[in-house]
Amino acid sequence: xxxxSSTPALEMEAVRKVxxxxxxxxxxxxxxxxxxxxxxxxxxxxxxxxxxxxxCSIAGGILSPTEGKVVVGGxxxxxxxxxxxxxxxxxxxxxxxxxxxLIPFLTARENLLIVDEISSRDRKRASRRxxxxxxxxxxxxxxxxxxxxxxxxxxxxxxxxxxxxxxPALVLFDEPTSALDTKLGDQMVKLIREEMKSRGTAAIIxxxxxxxxxxxxxxxxxxxxxxxA
Amino acid sequence: xxxxxxxxxxRPGRFGVATVILTLIAILLMFLGGLLDGLTAGNTGxxxxxxxxxxxxxxTSQDSLVRSRIDPExxxxxxxxxxxxxxxxxxxxxxxxxxxxxxLRDLVPVVLFGYQAASKGLPAPPTSLGEAxxxxxxxxxxxxxxxxxxxxxARSPVKVTGFVSDTRYAGQxxxxxxxxxxxxVQNENRPDARVAPGVSQALVVQAPAANQAGLATRxxxxxxxxxxxxxxxxxxxxxxxxxSQQSVFNQIIGLxxxxxxxxxxxxxxxxxxERIGLYxxxxxxxxxSGTLFAGVLLQAVIVTLIASVIGALAxxxxxxxxxxxxxxxxxxxxxxxxxxxxxxxxxxxxxxFSLRRVLKVDPATAIGGGQ
Numbered sequence: 001x002x003x004x005s006s007t008p009a010l011e012m013e014a015v016r017k018v019x020x021x022x023x024x025x026x027x028x029x030x031x032x033x034x035x036x037x038x039x040x041x042x043x044x045x046x047x048x049x050x051x052x053x054x055x056c057s058i059a060g061g062i063l064s065p066t067e068g069k070v071v072v073g074g075x076x077x078x079x080x081x082x083x084x085x086x087x088x089x090x091x092x093x094x095x096x097x098x099x100x101x102l103i104p105f106l107t108a109r110e111n112l113l114i115v116d117e118i119s120s121r122d123r124k125r126a127s128r129r130x131x132x133x134x135x136x137x138x139x140x141x142x143x144x145x146x147x148x149x150x151x152x153x154x155x156x157x158x159x160x161x162x163x164x165x166x167x168p169a170l171v172l173f174d175e176p177t178s179a180l181d182t183k184l185g186d187q188m189v190k191l192i193r194e195e196m197k198s199r200g201t202a203a204i205i206x207x208x209x210x211x212x213x214x215x216x217x218x219x220x221x222x223x224x225x226x227x228x229a
Numbered sequence: 230x231x232x233x234x235x236x237x238x239x240r241p242g243r244f245g246v247a248t249v250i251l252t253l254i255a256i257l258l259m260f261l262g263g264l265l266d267g268l269t270a271g272n273t274g275x276x277x278x279x280x281x282x283x284x285x286x287x288x289t290s291q292d293s294l295v296r297s298r299i300d301p302e303x304x305x306x307x308x309x310x311x312x313x314x315x316x317x318x319x320x321x322x323x324x325x326x327x328x329x330x331x332x333l334r335d336l337v338p339v340v341l342f343g344y345q346a347a348s349k350g351l352p353a354p355p356t357s358l359g360e361a362x363x364x365x366x367x368x369x370x371x372x373x374x375x376x377x378x379x380x381x382x383a384r385s386p387v388k389v390t391g392f393v394s395d396t397r398y399a400g401q402x403x404x405x406x407x408x409x410x411x412x413x414v415q416n417e418n419r420p421d422a423r424v425a426p427g428v429s430q431a432l433v434v435q436a437p438a439a440n441q442a443g444l445a446t447r448x449x450x451x452x453x454x455x456x457x458x459x460x461x462x463x464x465x466x467x468x469x470x471x472x473s474q475q476s477v478f479n480q481i482i483g484l485x486x487x488x489x490x491x492x493x494x495x496x497x498x499x500x501x502x503e504r505i506g507l508y509x510x511x512x513x514x515x516x517x518s519g520t521l522f523a524g525v526l527l528q529a530v531i532v533t534l535i536a537s538v539i540g541a542l543a544x545x546x547x548x549x550x551x552x553x554x555x556x557x558x559x560x561x562x563x564x565x566x567x568x569x570x571x572x573x574x575x576x577x578x579x580x581x582f583s584l585r586r587v588l589k590v591d592p593a594t595a596i597g598g599g600q
Binding site for chain 2 (some may be wrong): 053056057060062063083086087088089090091095097098101103105106110114115117118119162166172174
């Protein structure tokens with residue numbers, strides 16, 4: 001197990017996100033204050049439209065806040081340009097999307113390596129890391145399979161492996177169990193916890209599944225863009 | 230870029246329709262170009278065979294060989310112009326040729342030239358009266374070396390001593406004889422347009438490169454404005470129908486390239502729309518818009534190159550298969566390369582219409598619909 005870093009994985013201070021919709025202001029996130037330890041797993045729970053995806057998007061450098069400060073892994077990304085945010089996402093954040101979103105014409109191994117191909121880094125190092133992750137996730141014998149040849153759980157594991165390729169400070173999981181049955185969903189959440197804890201990587205799991213909260217270190221509720229303790 | 234290549238290799242069917250359409254466009258483009266080149270060659274071979282630096286017509290001829298007359302005095306003046314190296318006379322007459330074994334009314338249109346100067350395109354004229362080199366397009370009419378062609382209403386006999394290539398004029402086959410043979414045939418068959426000894430229709434002027442600047446003007450001044458001196462390109466453009474033919478064909482070719490742009494634009498716009506979800510994910514993972522667009526561009530270029538190669542092979546195969554003299558079609562390297570270049574340009578321009586869509590893809594769409 002990796003030693004946890006003292007640098008918080010995420011610090012959000014008075015973060016606000018406002019959209020202009022038909023001359024009206026829609027507040028998607030309202031004065032959010034959130035802090036996440038370097039190896040902490042946080043369950044973010046809320047109904048549809050509560051702002052949890054917006055919060056995740058801001059934490060992951062996909063959206064910029066309208067106001068407030070966002071620091072991820074020690075980097076203040078509040079005022080980053082679009083190009084800087086793109087580089088930040090490539091280097092410092094991992095995503096596991098609700099619909100998994102593996103690239104259908106790439107094998108499991110190649111889906112892990114896509115992050116390296118985007119950034120054109122050390123191919124040999126990336127190749128070794130991909131093989132290591134596949135082994136840890138129990139997917140070595142599936143490395144050359146296309147997503148269409150994988151089960152739902154296997155696809156999720158590939159997605160987890162992809163999110164860990166760039167050794168991120170923070171991994172964001174968007175409804176990871178929504179497409180899985182009870183048993184698989186349980187296995188998935190356990191796997192997430194094991195993988196994150198073994199690497200000392202922080203994670204935010206967006207969910208409305210109560211099962212996940214028992215595997216998280218902390219649960220935060222969000223309603224109408226406001227975080228509740 | 231590697232991602233784009235993998236998609237091409239693993240999902241070739243996705244690009245099948247665009248490849249087929251672009252291949253048809255490439256074939257059309259190369260055939261149009263080959264026809265234009267063939268027709269142009271059939272019109273201009275005789276002029277190009279002179280490899281002249283200048284061709285001198287009489288000023289009143291409107292640069293037409295048939296209407297032009299150059300007398301010995303004018304020739305002498307041209308020879309004396311500073312910078313002129315050699316001067317050769319040339320004359321022509323368009324008549325119908327009778328070939329042995331064919332019907333009385335089954336005439337082969339020929340243009341009989343009389344000339345003086347050999348060039349890379351033409352050997353020295355036959356010294357014997359009544360003999361001529363024949364353009365190899367006459368072989369398609371069954372003419373062989375040694376055969377006799379009876380030319381014009383007067384049935385002037387002209388014996389074929391051998392063959393030359395690419396010397397057609399105004400779409401007609403040609404015979405290349407001495408100036409004496411030409412004058413004899415002209416006077417026997419065109420008594421209303423007789424030419425006196427020493428008179429020709431035009432002069433073929435050769436000059437060292439260093440002396441060519443302003444030479445046309447100096448020649449025309451030396452003859453007191455009684456001549457019109459043209460470069461080879463100018464003489465070609467003055468041929469009846471050549472410019473308009475090229476203009477029409479080039480407009481059709483231009484329209485075909487425009488259609489190629491539209492095909493690429495539509496196809497790759499459709500592909501981009503289909504891939505918006507994928508682009509959202511890739512952007513969320515850290516791919517820049519430039520990287521994604523470069524992938525689209527690479528795929529368009531590769532598809533277009535494949536289409537161009539097939540089009541080129543089709544054009545070359547057609548050129549090899551058609552009997553000589555049947556269809557005016559030439560497949561040349563510059564034409565194929567030029568057509569390929571314009572197709573690739575069409576691919577790049579067509580793709581540019583997808584750039585805005587790629588730029589607008591929001592990575593937030595990869596996460597829960599992006600509120």
